[in-house]
Amino acid sequence: MKTKITEMLGIKYPIICGGMLWLAVPQLAAAISNAGGLGNITAGNYNNGEELREAIRQTRQLTDHPFGVNITLLPSFRISAETYDDFFRVCCEEEVAAIEVSGSPAQKYLDKVHAAGIKIFHKVGSVRHAIKIEELGYDGVFAAGIEEGGHPLNDDVSTIVLVPRIVDSVQIPVVATGGIADGRGLAAALALGAEGVMMATRFINTQECLAHDSIKREFINRQETDTTLICKSLNLQGRALKNRLAEAVLESEARGASLEEIFPLLSGQRSKEAWETGDVEDAAFMIGQSVGLIHDVPSCQELLDRMVREAEEILKGKSALFD
Numbered sequence: 001m002k003t004k005i006t007e008m009l010g011i012k013y014p015i016i017c018g019g020m021l022w023l024a025v026p027q028l029a030a031a032i033s034n035a036g037g038l039g040n041i042t043a044g045n046y047n048n049g050e051e052l053r054e055a056i057r058q059t060r061q062l063t064d065h066p067f068g069v070n071i072t073l074l075p076s077f078r079i080s081a082e083t084y085d086d087f088f089r090v091c092c093e094e095e096v097a098a099i100e101v102s103g104s105p106a107q108k109y110l111d112k113v114h115a116a117g118i119k120i121f122h123k124v125g126s127v128r129h130a131i132k133i134e135e136l137g138y139d140g141v142f143a144a145g146i147e148e149g150g151h152p153l154n155d156d157v158s159t160i161v162l163v164p165r166i167v168d169s170v171q172i173p174v175v176a177t178g179g180i181a182d183g184r185g186l187a188a189a190l191a192l193g194a195e196g197v198m199m200a201t202r203f204i205n206t207q208e209c210l211a212h213d214s215i216k217r218e219f220i221n222r223q224e225t226d227t228t229l230i231c232k233s234l235n236l237q238g239r240a241l242k243n244r245l246a247e248a249v250l251e252s253e254a255r256g257a258s259l260e261e262i263f264p265l266l267s268g269q270r271s272k273e274a275w276e277t278g279d280v281e282d283a284a285f286m287i288g289q290s291v292g293l294i295h296d297v298p299s300c301q302e303l304l305d306r307m308v309r310e311a312e313e314i315l316k317g318k319s320a321l322f323d
């Protein structure tokens, strides 16, 4: 399978892992890259540039293939402006293959990133942001629909509409993300004009992801109706698994609670521990509607091979419609 994205990044399959706080770490990144996709290390997992450098080097010990780094440029209690500068500096010094930016545009870093030979992408949820990203000189855009895990833009546009709208609006390659978890999603994204897909939720249920087995079992039992948008009232919407914690956040929002009151419920430490201990009720799991499409825990290699095989069968099979 050859697309502008496989050519640009030197990868076998047009399948990219999105940033995942606490989960997108060297072991998973290397497994995805070894399987032919583009693995991801999420800079927000680390306290400073040197810790990120260590993670990049650890990944290089596990794979010879390209991988990317997610830098989520949002105001953070944990990460200072200087640390963001360090994250970009370290990525350039280590010459990673790609950077995925989300949140604020990264224009002040673009020249240095390009000088280091790195491809840089921005994750957007609207046509206007995609156009802006292209004007700034990014290499590509990740078009993220409201189905996605994490923090979808509050324009609330679905992937199936957003992707072709963005494809029609920019010249740079578009990667579809949000709600994709199998070969049907990959085939559909390519049919919509995307050059590849990005997934995150689906990668949690792989053998190489550090999430606890009881969480992976829970996700197999959950359906596409089992996520909810939290923190909409605070203008910080995020899609999370429906559980006791998400209910508590929604109840607080209904009472008009402030960010200061709600924030402790969403503490990063709480989520980090829960992924590792398997407590499925008392932490925020920011996963997407594609949880309804998860039925197993394959290796990354099995998952990617299966997706591409399915997509190929679909795309080749559909030509029979016109015989």
Ligand SMILES: Cc1cc2nc3c(=O)[nH]c(=O)nc-3n(C[C@H](O)[C@H](O)[C@H](O)COP(=O)(O)O)c2cc1C
Pocket (backbone or CB within 6 Å): 017, 018, 019, 020, 021, 023, 042, 044, 070, 072, 101, 102, 123, 144, 147, 148, 149, 150, 151, 177, 178, 179, 180, 198, 199, 200, 201, 202, 285, 286, 287, 288, 289, 290
């Ligand atoms: C557990 C989890 C954590 C995430 N953390 C981040 C993050 O730190 N930064 C970011 O830009 N996106 C984050 N995302 C969003 C993903 O990178 C991606 O855009 C989205 O999940 C794709 O949709 P899908 O979940 O349907 O595959 C996260 C997603 C998940 C599932």
